[in-house]
Amino acid sequence: MSNFLTTLDQVSGKSFDYVIVGGGTAGLVLAARLSEDPSKSVLVLEAGGAHLDDPMTYLPASYGKYFGNKEYDWAFMTVPQKHAENTSFYWPRGKGLGGSSAANFYLWTRPEVEDINAWERLGNPGWNWENFLKYSIKCEKFIPPSAEVAQSERLTYDAKVHGTDGPIVLGWPNLRPGWDVALQDTLESLGVPRLVEPQGGDRVGFGMDLATVDPRTNRRVSSVAYLEQAGSRPNLKILVNAPVARILSAPGEGFTANGVQFLFDGQTHNALTTASGEVILSAGALKSPQILELSGIGDSKVLGALGIETKVDLPAVGTNVQDHLFAGVAYELKEPEKYNTIDPLLDPTFAEEQLKLYAEGKGLLTLGIVGIGMAPLKALSDRYAEIEGNAPTGGDFPGLAEQRVEQIARLKEGAANAEFVTIPGFYSFPNPPAPGKKHVSLCTTLNRPFSRGTIHAASLDPLDPPAIDPHYFEEDIDRLTYIEQVKFVRKVAQTEPFKSILGREVNPGPDVQSDEDISLWLKKYLTTVHHTSSSCSMLPKDKGGVVDPELKVYGTKGLRVVDLSVVPLIPSAHPQSIVYAIAEQAADIIKGTSEA
Numbered sequence: 252m253s254n255f256l257t258t259l260d261q262v263s264g265k266s267f268d269y270v271i272v273g274g275g276t277a278g279l280v281l282a283a284r285l286s287e288d289p290s291k292s293v294l295v296l297e298a299g300g301a302h303l304d305d306p307m308t309y310l311p312a313s314y315g316k317y318f319g320n321k322e323y324d325w326a327f328m329t330v331p332q333k334h335a336e337n338t339s340f341y342w343p344r345g346k347g348l349g350g351s352s353a354a355n356f357y358l359w360t361r362p363e364v365e366d367i368n369a370w371e372r373l374g375n376p377g378w379n380w381e382n383f384l385k386y387s388i389k390c391e392k393f394i395p396p397s398a399e400v401a402q403s404e405r406l407t408y409d410a411k412v413h414g415t416d417g418p419i420v421l422g423w424p425n426l427r428p429g430w431d432v433a434l435q436d437t438l439e440s441l442g443v444p445r446l447v448e449p450q451g452g453d454r455v456g457f458g459m460d461l462a463t464v465d466p467r468t469n470r471r472v473s474s475v476a477y478l479e480q481a482g483s484r485p486n487l488k489i490l491v492n493a494p495v496a497r498i499l500s501a502p503g504e505g506f507t508a509n510g511v512q513f514l515f516d517g518q519t520h521n522a523l524t525t526a527s528g529e530v531i532l533s534a535g536a537l538k539s540p541q542i543l544e545l546s547g548i549g550d551s552k553v554l555g556a557l558g559i560e561t562k563v564d565l566p567a568v569g570t571n572v573q574d575h576l577f578a579g580v581a582y583e584l585k586e587p588e589k590y591n592t593i594d595p596l597l598d599p600t601f602a603e604e605q606l607k608l609y610a611e612g613k614g615l616l617t618l619g620i621v622g623i624g625m626a627p628l629k630a631l632s633d634r635y636a637e638i639e640g641n642a643p644t645g646g647d648f649p650g651l652a653e654q655r656v657e658q659i660a661r662l663k664e665g666a667a668n669a670e671f672v673t674i675p676g677f678y679s680f681p682n683p684p685a686p687g688k689k690h691v692s693l694c695t696t697l698n699r700p701f702s703r704g705t706i707h708a709a710s711l712d713p714l715d716p717p718a719i720d721p722h723y724f725e726e727d728i729d730r731l732t733y734i735e736q737v738k739f740v741r742k743v744a745q746t747e748p749f750k751s752i753l754g755r756e757v758n759p760g761p762d763v764q765s766d767e768d769i770s771l772w773l774k775k776y777l778t779t780v781h782h783t784s785s786s787c788s789m790l791p792k793d794k795g796g797v798v799d800p801e802l803k804v805y806g807t808k809g810l811r812v813v814d815l816s817v818v819p820l821i822p823s824a825h826p827q828s829i830v831y832a833i834a835e836q837a838a839d840i841i842k843g844t845s846e847a
């Protein structure tokens with residue numbers, strides 16, 4: 252597989268049919284699918300390293316181990332958040348082949364049917380659940396568990412909604428925390444039903460989701476698996492450590508992309524496209540808008556402030572940004588020996604021993620998260636009518652009002668919103684864990700934010716991070732909903748059988764009780780779930796669109812965006828499954844084989 256990796260002399264000044272910017276989740280799906288046609292040459296330029304066969308990318312149970320390590324992590328920070336105590340939040344993102352799919356927490360969840368159909372209703376023909384499911388099935392190879400494990404741990408599924416031939420191997424990790432059945436029973440007693448198949452388009456309930464981990468080898472799976480399945484192809488080249496600075500356009504009227512400018516070893520180079528070729532931007536929701544802006548495509552006011560000449564005035568670039576929020580209520584475990592958590596891995600000697608066990612297919616490093624619950628606010632809180640009745644309806648940019656019609660419709664239908672998921676270990680702030688203890692972090696995720704943020708280039712230097720402003724809690728419905736979710740988490744912790752598993756609450760801790768206390772705690776100590784989307788939304792141009800339904804950038808020729816940034820309205824789901832399906836559908840659209 253490493254024979255895809257190429258050298259500067261094979262790229263600089265050369266022409267390709269497709270130049271893909273970013274070898275991340277979407278980028279490598281496109282690379283593999285577009286190079287299926289041997290007559291088409293494909294180049295991928297990736298800012299980070301190759302990281303092939305690197306334990307940092309294939310070891311399960313290494314949650315966040317790379318955080319802050321610039322070799323693997325872009326380590327972005329948001330600007331101080333006006334509605335969240337001026338806190339600046341840390342936003343890790345995967346850097347290198349596989350992108351964030353090689354750096355994530357390997358949960359695999361599919362969205363709800365109407366979350367995807369909403370994209371079509373918002374003006375994108377062909378972007379509906381039927382196609383989503385088709386492409387999601389195409390990408391996966393599902394490995395069922397043994398009947399014995401499936402029964403004892405309620406690993407239920409419906410084979411009809413799973414793929415068997417795709418590159419992305421999915422299954423249940425061989426080691427699980429050990430409390431999911433108790434949590435499922437507890438939630439069921441509180442009105443959150445059992446879910447037999449969480450991947451079938453209905454997410455309300457608690458079910459055992461999947462993980463991008465191969466249970467046969469205990470290795471995590473990223474989009475690099477597409478290259479492995481593709482095998483050797485002379486028409487596909489990948490240059491790593493080659494950050495793209497800007498998209499080049501042909502001289503003359505309008506913006507016809509004809510290549511990119513990139514950096515390599517501190518020098519600037521160009522990679523070009525053939526006369527009918529295309530540049531495809533797959534740099535992720537945080538970098539794709541920045542690259543467009545540095546190329547002169549964006550809001551002329553934003554570009555003008557940086558001294559960039561506007562080539563295509565496209566005000567929506569870097570707007571409509573949506574993010575899921577995450578907050579962990581952490582508990583010590585009463586009988587730690589009964590459960591599997593990653594806390595002991597903090598001891599270097601123990602971690603070393605576990606590495607040896609991993610080589611034999613055993614031990615704590617094979618641990619993964621599976622149980623996920625989702626429910627509408629009305630299942631959790633008596634205050635739902637008052638809170639959701641005040642949902643904002645208008646919008647400060649064209650098209651936002653229509654998105655909010657969709658969002659409010661989902662709330663009224665009782666769609667999944669509040670999410671409950673456990674991290675087997677300590678993932679919570681600000682109180683530190685006591686030494687030697689094991690923990691469960693009972694986390695809740697706000698999955699249908701009404702606030703909208705921005706991501707814009709902040710300087711002319713392509714290596715500088717963009718200015719990231721998610722506008723957390725700008726719409727008060729987000730804050731009020733989230734407070735109710737935290738209160739519900741504590742109710743779960745006070746309900747049997749889960750209650751008996753838990754010892755002391757470490758965070759937010761006994762001093763944080765009133766709604767005001769919880770609000771303040773959230774404003775300071777929530778984290779992102781790393782699901783940021785929509786900064787180059789696929790919408791009609793006059794409704795806040797950056798790309799059309801064929802993912803072509805408005806006002807340009809030969810330029811598309813394919814990554815999480817194109818999602819117009821973020822679904823209630825962890826998004827890697829969404830990115831894979833988008834990229835699969837995009838590949839068919841680009842090849843002209845889409846039946847949509």
Ligand SMILES: Cc1cc2nc3c(=O)[nH]c(=O)nc-3n(C[C@H](O)[C@H](O)[C@H](O)COP(=O)(O)OP(=O)(O)OC[C@H]3O[C@@H](n4cnc5c(N)ncnc54)[C@H](O)[C@@H]3O)c2cc1C
Pocket residue numbers: 272273274275276277278296297298299343344345346347348349350351352354355356357358359360493494495496533534535536538542780781782783813814815816824825826827828830
């Ligand atoms: C810590 C973390 C945990 C997560 N956990 C989960 C989870 O458990 N389940 C889930 O479903 N989702 C999870 N996600 C989210 C999910 O992984 C991402 O949403 C998804 O992978 C994004 O895909 P993408 O193609 O849009 O971007 P990416 O996969 O991030 O790809 C972008 C690529 O572009 C490269 N790039 C950026 N700028 C340039 C440039 N100028 N030139 C060249 N290359 C460039 C990057 O290095 C990267 O390789 C997690 C994400 C993170 C960061």
